[in-house]
Amino acid sequence: MNREEIIEKLKPIVEPFVNDEEAFANLTDKTNFITDLNINSANLVDIILDVEDAFSIVIDNESMEKMTDIENTIAIIQTKQAEK
Amino acid sequence: MIGNDVVDLVLARKESNWKRKGYLDKLFTASEQDLIQNATNQDEVVWLLWSIKESVYKAYQRIHYQQGFYPIKIAVLSLNLQDGKFRSVIELFGNIFYGESQIVDQIIFTIAVQNKGDLDKILYFDQLAYIKNENGLPISADYKKPISVSHHGRAKKIVGIKQNHF
Known part of the structure; x- marks a missing residue:
């Protein structure tokens, strides 16, 4: 999947946990889940589990460590999909 | 170095469902999951362990700044x-x-x-003017001492360690 396809699928996964709507409306590759979207870190796990389900991938702990912004999340999804 | 965290259990119950499949495995080590399974109030132990991990994460950022999501590496022994x-x-x-x-x-x-020993020297602030250091971590505006701030639901806490001039 390319970047745009991933973002389109990612947005509805992230949206329910967003606490800064303006930052979400102006989403960029550099947008950080915690510091920009103000997502509760306990909900980052929900996003990771939802991403696993939606993209049919398994995110190991090492990858999870980097899943704090949009850019890294896209890269991890692409890497995991390529490994399948 | 200090880190703190607050969890409002009333809000946590609304925001998160830790019983969902795979959730605990992403956050907690095997021995931590044993603590949860054996607890009479599992809800409380889940969020207690979580707040400990969050606090340690914040304290660690002062020793070595390393942003990321690695809760499972923070092991409650x-x-x-x-x-x-x-x-x-x-x-x-x-x-x-x-x-x-x-x-x-x-x-x-x-x-x-x-x-x-620093656990006996904790300062609690209701209000405190603070700014952010070069890594975005809070320091007191007056003496530039590291502090830790946490806010969740009904609770907000600002803490520091008592030192000279603070």
Whole structure:
């Protein structure tokens, strides 16, 4: 999947946990889940589990460590999909 | 070095469903999951462990700034209830931390420090002017001392360690 396809699928996964709507409306590759979207870190796990389900991938702990912004999340999804 | 975290259990129950499949495996080590499984109040232990991890994460950022999401690497080695306080020992990247938590009115308050003696020197602030250092971490505006700020639901806590001039 390319970047745009991933973002389109990612947005509805992230949206329910967003606490800064303006930052979400102006989403960029550099947008950080915690510091920009103000997502509760306990909900980052929900996003990771939802991403696993939606993209049919398994995110190991090492990858999870980097899943704090949009850019890294896209890269991890692409890497995991390529490994399948 | 200090880190703190508060969890409003009332809000946590609304925001998160830790019983969902795979959730605990992403956050907690095998021995931490044993603590949860054997607890009479599992909900409380889940968020107690979580607040300990969050506190240690914040304290660790002062030693070595390393942003990321690695809760499973923050290992709670022991957790004991003594005199109404939960005392914990935690390990992260070879560093040992000491935690102290209390649960009051369905709110969990945790503080984690690297030097155990600092637990006796905690300063609590209702209000404090603070700014952010070069890594975006809070320091007091007046003496530029590290502080830790946590806010969740009904609770907000600002803490520091008592030192000279602070």
